[in-house]
Each structure stands twice: as structure tokens, then as C-alpha cells.
Amino acid sequence: MNKSWLVVLKVVGVFVGAYVLFMITYYLTSHPTQFCAQCHLVEPYVESWHESPHAGVNCMHCHEMRGFVGKLEAKSRGLNYLYLTITNQYSLPAGAKIFEQNCIGCHLQDYRGYTDAPGLNNEHGHHYEVIRERRSCLECHREVGHQINLYLTPDFKKIWK
Helix, strand or coil: CCHHHHHHHHHHHHHHHHHHHHHHHHHHHHCHHHHHHHCHHHHHHHHHHHCCCCCCCCCHHHHCCCCHHHHHHHHHHHHHHHHHHHCCCCCCCCCCCCCHHHHHHHHCCCCCCCCCCCCCCCCCCHHHHHHHCCCCHHHCCCCCCCCCCCCCCHHHHHHHC
16 A cells, blocks of 8 residues: 555544544533533522423434434534623523423323323313414413523513413
8 A cells, every 4th residue: 555545544534433433422512402501501490390291302303303404503603602601691581482292292192202291181182283383382381391480580470370
């Protein structure tokens, strides 16, 4: 084997190794449940989530659109949150997005990740009516994932509910 092929193999090996290392690091540091929880600004939300019915549900299963584009959009949002935190511009409440198709997917048992998610109780047709009218699940289930009024004063919390 001549010297130029050896150099090419070394360069390719370095890139492959760097890529594998990057992917491992990326996965370990951006797994939402651990990564997002490391920021002290959202700690009250994380603590509240641990006590909620959705405590076993990965944060991104509510806060990320399904699919590759959804993952890219969520990662770019995460980078923006990181930038805002580093530059001391992050403010609360964060106003994190919730994707209703994820609620529907789990509770209609379309998403196989959570097979024990309770199905929609549609005894009176209400839930399907809400879906047909494209209304928000959050109209009734606003705090099912975690409390959202954590930063309100006690007086304001009384009128918030």
C-alpha cells in the first residue's frame, strides 16, 4: 500500500472516529429528560413533571413534533434556549410548545412508545368532538404534564385556575 492511501485512510479514520464521538456525545448530552433538567431555570417545571401523571414520559414526546423535521426544529429551539441562557436573556415562563397530535397519538394508542397510556374516555363523544373542532387538549388538561403557573404570585394563581 502506498503512502497516499495510508494518509487517506488515516484522514477517513479520524473523521469517522470524530463523527462517532460526536454522535455519542450529542445523544448523551441532548437526551431531553436529562439535558433540559440540568438548567436551573426550568428546575421547578422538572420537579413538577416528576410528580405528574406524565412523569415517565420523555419531555420531547410532548414538546417535539413527531418525525425528522420535528426533531430538527426542537434541536434548533434548544440551541436558541441555550443561547438565551448563556447571554442571560432567557425569561420565564418559557412558553414551551406542546404538540397536540402527540397527545392524540398516545391516547388513541397510535404511538407504541407508551402502550399503557390511558385511552380517551369518549363516553359522550366529547373528546372526538374536540379533535374534530381542532380545539386544544390543553383547554381541559392544561397542567397534566407539569404545573404551568409556577412563577405566578399566590394572588394571581387564584384567578389563573
